[in-house]
Amino acid sequence: xxxxxxxxxxxxxxxxxxxxxxxxxxxxxxxxxxxxxxxxxxxxxxxxxxxxxxxxxxxxxxxxxxxxxxxxxxxxxxxxxxxxxxxxxxxxxxxxxxxxxxxxxxxxxxxxxxxxxxxxxxxxxxxxxxxxxxxxxxxxxxxxxxxxxxxxxxxxxxxxxxxxxxxxxxxxxxxxxxxxxxxxxxxxxxxxxxxxxxxxxxxxxxxxxxxxxxxxxxxxxxxxxxxxxxxxxxxxxxxxxxxxxxx
Amino acid sequence: xxxxxxxxxxxxxxxxxxxxxxxxxxxxxxxxxxxxxxxxxxxxxxxxxxxxxxxxxxxxxxxxxxxxxxxxxxxxxxxxxxxxxxxxxxxxxxxxxxxxxxxxxxxxxxxxxxxxxxxxxxxxxxxxxxxxxxxxxxxxxxxxxxxxxxxxxxxxxxxxxxxxxxxxxxxxxxxxxxxxxxxxxxxxxxxxxxxxxxxxxxxxxxxxxxxxxxxxxxxxxxxxxxxxxxxxxxxxxxxxxxxxxxxxxxxx
Numbered sequence: 393x394x395x396x397x398x399x400x401x402x403x404x405x406x407x408x409x410x411x412x413x414x415x416x417x418x419x420x421x422x423x424x425x426x427x428x429x430x431x432x433x434x435x436x437x438x439x440x441x442x443x444x445x446x447x448x449x450x451x452x453x454x455x456x457x458x459x460x461x462x463x464x465x466x467x468x469x470x471x472x473x474x475x476x477x478x479x480x481x482x483x484x485x486x487x488x489x490x491x492x493x494x495x496x497x498x499x500x501x502x503x504x505x506x507x508x509x510x511x512x513x514x515x516x517x518x519x520x521x522x523x524x525x526x527x528x529x530x531x532x533x534x535x536x537x538x539x540x541x542x543x544x545x546x547x548x549x550x551x552x553x554x555x556x557x558x559x560x561x562x563x564x565x566x567x568x569x570x571x572x573x574x575x576x577x578x579x580x581x582x583x584x585x586x587x588x589x590x591x592x593x594x595x596x597x598x599x600x601x602x603x604x605x606x607x608x609x610x611x612x613x614x615x616x617x618x619x620x621x622x623x624x625x626x627x628x629x630x631x632x633x634x635x636x637x638x639x
Numbered sequence: 640x641x642x643x644x645x646x647x648x649x650x651x652x653x654x655x656x657x658x659x660x661x662x663x664x665x666x667x668x669x670x671x672x673x674x675x676x677x678x679x680x681x682x683x684x685x686x687x688x689x690x691x692x693x694x695x696x697x698x699x700x701x702x703x704x705x706x707x708x709x710x711x712x713x714x715x716x717x718x719x720x721x722x723x724x725x726x727x728x729x730x731x732x733x734x735x736x737x738x739x740x741x742x743x744x745x746x747x748x749x750x751x752x753x754x755x756x757x758x759x760x761x762x763x764x765x766x767x768x769x770x771x772x773x774x775x776x777x778x779x780x781x782x783x784x785x786x787x788x789x790x791x792x793x794x795x796x797x798x799x800x801x802x803x804x805x806x807x808x809x810x811x812x813x814x815x816x817x818x819x820x821x822x823x824x825x826x827x828x829x830x831x832x833x834x835x836x837x838x839x840x841x842x843x844x845x846x847x848x849x850x851x852x853x854x855x856x857x858x859x860x861x862x863x864x865x866x867x868x869x870x871x872x873x874x875x876x877x878x879x880x881x882x883x884x885x886x887x888x889x890x891x
Contacts, residue, residue, distance in 0.1 A: 402740065402820065403680055433650055492836075492877065493649065542859050544873075546881040571649050572711075572820060572876030587789045593739020613790035626792075629875050630820045631739065636792045 394421055394484075394500035397468040397605075398567045400574045401595035402630040404462045410597055411458035411468060412450060413605040418470040419445040423478045425454055425470045428485035428496040429463035430571040435494040436461075439483035444470050464630075465569045469498040484522055488515050490530050491537065491545070493570035497526045500600060501580070503562025525566060528556055546627060546637060553577050553623055554639045563620060565600055572629060574598070579623035582616040585633060596631045640829075641668055641731070641747035644715040645815050647822050648843035649876040651709045657840040658705035658715060659697055660853045666692035668719040671730035672701055675743040676710035677819030682741045686730040691717050711876070712819050716745035721769070729766045732815075733774050737781040738788065740818045744777075746770035747848065748828060750810025773812065776804055794873070794881075801825060801885055805868055812869070813848065820875060822846075825885075827869030832858040833879060844877040 395418035399407045415425070426439030438461075444451050469484035485496045499522035507519055511527035532552025536543065557564065557579050565578040576583050576598055584604050586597040589611055599605060604612035615636065617624050627635040642665035646654045662672065673686030685708075691698050716731035732745040749769070756772040760779050764771040780800035787796070804812070811828035824831055824846060832852045835844045839854045852858030863870040867884035874880060 402818075544879045544881045570876060573878075573880065585789070611789060627873075627880060630818065632821075633792045634821065634873060635794045635881055 394472045395470045396498050396500055396565060396567050396600045398569065398574055398576070398598040399466045399595055400569075400598070400628045400630060401464050402593065404464060405595050406459065406462045407466050408459045410605055412455060414468060414599060414601060415444045415450055415454055415470065417601045417603075417605060421470045421472040423471040424480070424483035425451065426468065426483045426485050426498075427454070427457050427461060428467045428487065428498075429461050430465055430494070430496075431463060433494065433571055435487045435496055437485055437487060437496070439480060439485070441478050441480045441483055465496075465571065465574055467496050467498050467567055467569060481516065481518060482520050486515060486523060486526060488526065488530060490534055495530075495568055495570050497522070497566060497568045499525050499564070499566040501525070501563040501565055503560050503564065506556075506560040506562060509560070525556070525564065526568075528560075529553065529566075529568070532556070546625065546635065549575060549577075550625055550637055550639055553625065557621060557623055557639075561620065564623070567598065574628040576626040576628070577623060578615075578617050579620045579639075580617055582614050583626065585613050585615070585626075586611055587631065593631050596628055596633065598626070598628065641719050642717045643745055643747055643813065643815055643846070643848045645817070645822055645824070645846040645874070646713040646841060646843050647846070647874045647877050648711050648841075651711055652713070652841055652843045653706060653709050654713050654715075654841055655706045657845055657853050658713075659702060660840070661715060661847060661849065662691045662697055662701055662717060664849045664851070664853065665717040668717040670720040670725045671718040671727070672698065673716045673730045673732050673745070674701070674704050674708055675714045675732035675734070675745065676708050677712060677741075677743070678710070680741070680819060682734040682743045682819070684732050684734060684743065686727055686732070688726040688730055710819070712817050712822055714743055714745050714815050714817055714822075716747070721749040724767070729768055731770060733764055733766070733771060735762075735764070735774055735778045737778040738785070738793070742816055742818055744774040744814060744816050746773055746812065746814040748811035748813045750808060750812060752810050753804075753808035756808065769810065773804065773814070776800075776808070777816070794871070797823060798871070798885060801869065801871070815846075821880075822874040824872040824874065825869055827863060827885075830860050830862045831870075831872065832860055834858045835877060844874055844879065846874065
């Protein structure tokens with residue numbers, strides 16, 4: 393299964409302490425990796441279809457990027473062999489512009505029927521489940537706000553996610569971020585958050601890696617979801633978990 | 640009655656068009672004004688105890704600041720005192736640190752019940768007004784819940800704080816609270832008007848308490864549902880992220 397990582401901070405930060413352990417704990421996924429971040433409101437994505445590890449060696453580019461990239465929001469994805477073809481265009485994050493923002497998106501999960509979803513504005517033509525999930529959620533948010541302009545972004549996203557898991561039952565976990573806010577949705581398993589006790593208020597980590605990324609387990613909070621017919625949305629900005637919504 | 644203004648965007652903005660209109664439409668408030676924003680995560684507040692509008696002219700400093708202040712989040716307040724003296728120290732916004740960050744707070748309303756509130760924490764604000772005490776109350780509540788920070792969404796603590804505030808110190812509260820990235824707005828007695836993508840003013844998300852908004856455009860009016868204890872809004876990056884009614888406070 394793929395693994396997801398996000399870091400949200402109050403100011404520009406590097407994730408050099410956290411991206412290498414993320415890669416290490418997700419090293420069984422050999423089909424590619426990607427890191428996405430924001431700089432001056434623009435999205436930057438570096439990705440590869442190569443394994444995150446070769447033997448005991450972390451991918452050279454990944455380890456260098458982990459040291460160098462600084463941003464308020466950093467997303468990373470490590471890809472498992474089950475997620476389609478091993479080519480760079482299938483690595484994540486993927487991105488799109490909608491609702492006045494550049495958005496980064498990473499996904500893990502399974503939903504065979506959703507591959508048939510046809511958006512009026514496909515992000516890519518290739519058969520990639522992450523792209524179909526992103527398109528579905530984006531389309532629902534856009535139409536939701538167009539039809540009900542008094543609703544909040546959370547409301548249209550929650551309605552879109554509810555429709556996603558109702559119309560296309562499956563296992564979904566995704567992180568979606570613009571330059572200010574990170575949304576995490578999941579209807580299965582768990583998402584973990586972490587605040588470094590030595591730097592409270594500096595940054596918040598979010599990951600799907602079971603057990604977290606550091607040895608101080610007490611500082612990880614697990615948000616679990618057992619019923620895939622429901623789901624949860626976390627809203628994060630800066631180093632704060634702002635909201636936890638249950639569908 | 641005081642009036643409130645906020646601008647929220649994902650990038651730096653000046654409020655050169657909307658802030659002067661806010662001052663003109665809120666000119667009945669004659670007891671001071673203030674503008675707050677963040678620079679490098681630190682709060683910056685410029686305020687005055689003078690009238691924002693005198694003899695048909697905007698206060699020159701307010702007008703100049705409106706042209707110059709450049710930030711993703713800008714908060715402004717025009718004061719009509721219901722509590723405290725008329726001077727710069729009693730003008731809003733106020734700032735305090737809690738939950739690991741600095742906050743800017745501006746309030747309108749009347750809550751005499753909270754004026755005697757004595758904070759157990761430091762610093763305390765110099766102003767002797769219901770608004771200053773209300774911010775200290777929120778700060779104290781958040782500091783007491785700090786150990787829950789890692790696992791508790793901010794909104795849960797804020798709702799607990801508001802229920803506690805309304806139960807212990809009933810009154811009219813209508814405030815803006817921002818750390819420069821997100822803006823929380825609460826009201827239990829007035830409305831907020833929101834506009835995004837204005838053709839006449841800034842395209843960013845604009846918020847005001849002025850009844851008719853700041854332009855002849857389709858301002859969304861947001862009020863608390865009848866029977867609720869108030870309306871809570873979360874705004875970030877130019878988007879209304881969330882809004883919900885606060886349940887009436889349970890009996891202690």
